[in-house]
Amino acid sequence: HPPSPPIAPQPGIMDIALYEAGSSTLGARSDVLKLSSNENPFGASDKAREAAVRATHAMHRYPPTDHARLRAAIAEVHGLDPDRIICGVGSDEIIHFLCQAYAGPGTEVLFTQHGFSMYRISALAAGATPVEAPERERTTDIDALIAAAGPATRLIFVANPNNPTGTMVPLAELERLAAAVPQAILVIDAAYAEYVGGDYDGGAELAGRLPNVVMTRTFSKLYGLGGMRVGWGYGPRAVIDVLNRVRGPFNLSNVALDTAEAAVRDRAHADHSRSENARLRAWLAAALADRGVPSDPSHANFILARFADVQTAEACDAALKADGIIVRKVGGYGLPHCLRITIGDEASCRRVAHVVGQFMARQA
Ligand code: PMP
Numbered sequence: 001h002p003p004s005p006p007i008a009p010q011p012g013i014m015d016i017a018l019y020e021a022g023s024s025t026l027g028a029r030s031d032v033l034k035l036s037s038n039e040n041p042f043g044a045s046d047k048a049r050e051a052a053v054r055a056t057h058a059m060h061r062y063p064p065t066d067h068a069r070l071r072a073a074i075a076e077v078h079g080l081d082p083d084r085i086i087c088g089v090g091s092d093e094i095i096h097f098l099c100q101a102y103a104g105p106g107t108e109v110l111f112t113q114h115g116f117s118m119y120r121i122s123a124l125a126a127g128a129t130p131v132e133a134p135e136r137e138r139t140t141d142i143d144a145l146i147a148a149a150g151p152a153t154r155l156i157f158v159a160n161p162n163n164p165t166g167t168m169v170p171l172a173e174l175e176r177l178a179a180a181v182p183q184a185i186l187v188i189d190a191a192y193a194e195y196v197g198g199d200y201d202g203g204a205e206l207a208g209r210l211p212n213v214v215m216t217r218t219f220s221k222l223y224g225l226g227g228m229r230v231g232w233g234y235g236p237r238a239v240i241d242v243l244n245r246v247r248g249p250f251n252l253s254n255v256a257l258d259t260a261e262a263a264v265r266d267r268a269h270a271d272h273s274r275s276e277n278a279r280l281r282a283w284l285a286a287a288l289a290d291r292g293v294p295s296d297p298s299h300a301n302f303i304l305a306r307f308a309d310v311q312t313a314e315a316c317d318a319a320l321k322a323d324g325i326i327v328r329k330v331g332g333y334g335l336p337h338c339l340r341i342t343i344g345d346e347a348s349c350r351r352v353a354h355v356v357g358q359f360m361a362r363q364a
Pocket of ligand 1 (some may be wrong): 091092
């Protein structure tokens with residue numbers, strides 16, 4: 001039981017379960033392989049690291065409040081209108097702004113059964129009621145979301161690709177959802193969009209065209225800047241104006257801003273990270289399937305390994321830990337028979353396949 005606060009917080013706050021981040025240590029072991037937080041195994045671009053060091057010279061100055069240079073760089077790379085971009089402390093903060101501005105007591109925030117945990121946290125923090133819609137075969141079910149929406153629904157969060165399942169739905173389906181629930185803003189959380197490839201734009205075109213669609217993106221995944229905390233959102237001018245009113249003026253540091261700008265401009269590092277991920281994701285999924293551990297086709301930088309039951313998943317997690325490998329248990333997402341494994345570099349993927357293979361051989 002959590003301690004009782006001396007002065008009661010707003011209703012809903014004590015219903016928030018503390019976010020459980022993927023751990024990075026295993027006792028005193030030095031050969032730990034952390035595959036629990038979907039980080040880029042190649043790290044950040046050298047250019048981003050150099051920009052970070054340069055930016056420290058200005059640490060006595062407040063950062064710009066308008067993020068103009070970073071927004072211009074993002075807009076250039078993605079072919080977007082910079083005036084419709086907002087930057088935040090990770091995409092987490094954009095999710096928070098959306099809930100602060102659009103949700104509140106008496107309203108509902110809708111998301112999917114195995115959806116990212118921040119949606120619930122931010123909805124409760126805003127005093128709103130979180131509502132979960134069922135998924136079908138670990139994939140977003142648009143009809144179930146439409147059925148779960150009501151007059152009090154203000155926000156619908158759909159991660160596409162989804163975390164922790166790695167699955168995704170076509171943009172036409174998301175457009176159908178936005179049209180069916182005009183009383184709410186559909187937030188397409190495209191944290192993993194960079195890994196999809198092809199012509200997937202993360203929902204940018206929808207967010208540019210429709211009055212009730214916002215897209216969120218992050219520098220934490222493909223750009224390898226999870227520790228720098230930079231994310232952004234794109235949407236209708238009127239919505240971005242609303243979000244800017246709840247945003248703190250100096251939410252991003254000089255270092256974060258300059259680092260992210262250099263990162264988004266380094267296309268070579270981004271392309272290399274994307275293509276290596278695609279190659280190794282296919283390799284690891286096939287290697288695990290060969291060893292009796294299936295996964296759904298993933299479009300992100302992780303796969304959701306599926307076991308016969310909860311007990312086997314936990315035993316495999318223990319076997320991985322014994323070998324110094326940390327993956328993500330996803331019982332909190334309602335998937336206790338699965339383990340989410342970030343795609344590392346080639347040696348890491350081979351190490352995972354080897355340990356899981358040995359484990360499965362012992363099960364047989
Ligand atoms: N959305 C999804 C679906 C995620 O998986 C994550 C990272 N775990 C985020 C948003 C938030 O990422 P960040 O705040 O680092 O941008």
